Amino acid sequence: MNGVLVLLEYRSGASGPTGWNRMSWEALAAGQEVAAELHQPLMAAVAGGDLDAAAADLAGKALARAYTVRHPLLAEYTADGFTTAFEQLIQLVVPSLVLFPHTYQVRDFAPRLATRFGQSLIADVIAIGMESRQPVFVRQLLQGKLTADYVHTGTGPCFASLQAGAFRADALAQGVCTVENFVPGLEASQIRSQPGERFRESAQTVDLSAASLIVSVGRGIKEQGNIPIVQELATTLGAELAASRPICDSGWLPMERQVGSSGQTVSPKVYIAVGISGAIQHLVGMKGSKAVIAINKDENAPIFEVADYGIVGDLFEVVPALTAAVRKARGA
Numbered sequence: 001m002n003g004v005l006v007l008l009e010y011r012s013g014a015s016g017p018t019g020w021n022r023m024s025w026e027a028l029a030a031g032q033e034v035a036a037e038l039h040q041p042l043m044a045a046v047a048g049g050d051l052d053a054a055a056a057d058l059a060g061k062a063l064a065r066a067y068t069v070r071h072p073l074l075a076e077y078t079a080d081g082f083t084t085a086f087e088q089l090i091q092l093v094v095p096s097l098v099l100f101p102h103t104y105q106v107r108d109f110a111p112r113l114a115t116r117f118g119q120s121l122i123a124d125v126i127a128i129g130m131e132s133r134q135p136v137f138v139r140q141l142l143q144g145k146l147t148a149d150y151v152h153t154g155t156g157p158c159f160a161s162l163q164a165g166a167f168r169a170d171a172l173a174q175g176v177c178t179v180e181n182f183v184p185g186l187e188a189s190q191i192r193s194q195p196g197e198r199f200r201e202s203a204q205t206v207d208l209s210a211a212s213l214i215v216s217v218g219r220g221i222k223e224q225g226n227i228p229i230v231q232e233l234a235t236t237l238g239a240e241l242a243a244s245r246p247i248c249d250s251g252w253l254p255m256e257r258q259v260g261s262s263g264q265t266v267s268p269k270v271y272i273a274v275g276i277s278g279a280i281q282h283l284v285g286m287k288g289s290k291a292v293i294a295i296n297k298d299e300n301a302p303i304f305e306v307a308d309y310g311i312v313g314d315l316f317e318v319v320p321a322l323t324a325a326v327r328k329a330r331g332a
């Protein structure tokens, strides 16, 4: 066994828009880091029907080799098709480690793929350390209250999926690599399910990842009727308004404004966190911000651990005062 293989996600079928799942590049960046530390070659693979555009993208990445796994029966995703096709590729490549982005599709087929090799999937990894030249996978337990380290002890390849936002796509090194075509042996009778309507990841009409200034609101705001207090600060600063998950889950702001592991990953110049505690699932989405300003009435809130500037105070006093000060400074 030698090499790190990253299985990427690209939609190629006729039943919807085509293109990469953005988490693919995060997984590939993680793969580059781990492969370098293990001194093993890095490979990537993508499965589908029409993969010409995907192959062209992969040819420009710093990889030892990339594979396009092509077959008409892979044009639309099915767990049976993707599991069998990737199983055959892994038998050919014999990697020591297989990484995936933790997408909805990966959740569907990756545990089954790991089982084909007598392994289990180390799912939703937030960090990868190294001990005695062996990867140590960090996962969260009990809704993020604890983290645990996992080390692969089996004899087969190790399978791990990576949480959204845990690795940075902008760290991905570009380069030149050979892209090989791999045609798996697949028959229609092996595919027991019909492709249904595609799962749509949360629609992103607001691209927070491009914002240079973000004001983000959390449960400290108490009720929907208070959101305008924070919206006013955002508008005055010319910032995008974002939120923690409970705010979007409650329907107080649209899902597309959610920052975190199950929302958007952002890296603005300034991120102002208002009434946000700083749970790990939120932090992974904004830890790339250049400067973090936290406003929270609890001085022990974890958000202060990542904040460059902190205001310990009641947001209902601090935010209107800040808005007024910005207006005054701008002479408005």
Ligand SMILES: Cc1cc2nc3c(=O)[nH]c(=O)nc-3n(C[C@H](O)[C@H](O)[C@H](O)COP(=O)(O)OP(=O)(O)OC[C@H]3O[C@@H](n4cnc5c(N)ncnc54)[C@H](O)[C@@H]3O)c2cc1C
Pocket (backbone or CB within 6 Å): 143, 144, 217, 218, 219, 220, 221, 243, 244, 245, 246, 247, 258, 259, 260, 261, 262, 263, 274, 275, 276, 277, 278, 279, 280, 281, 282, 285, 295, 296, 297, 298, 301, 313, 314, 315, 316
């Ligand atoms: C699988 C999974 C995925 C998740 N994905 C995400 C995700 O993508 N994004 C995300 O954000 N969360 C996510 N979560 C939820 C996450 O674990 C936290 O529950 C959530 O981030 C907490 O949101 P919050 O900080 O707004 O609320 P809380 O944790 O309730 O914090 C509210 C904060 O407001 C402060 N506060 C209260 N009143 C005031 C006041 N008057 N003035 C100032 N401060 C005040 C409190 O001190 C507290 O620190 C996920 C959880 C799981 C299990």
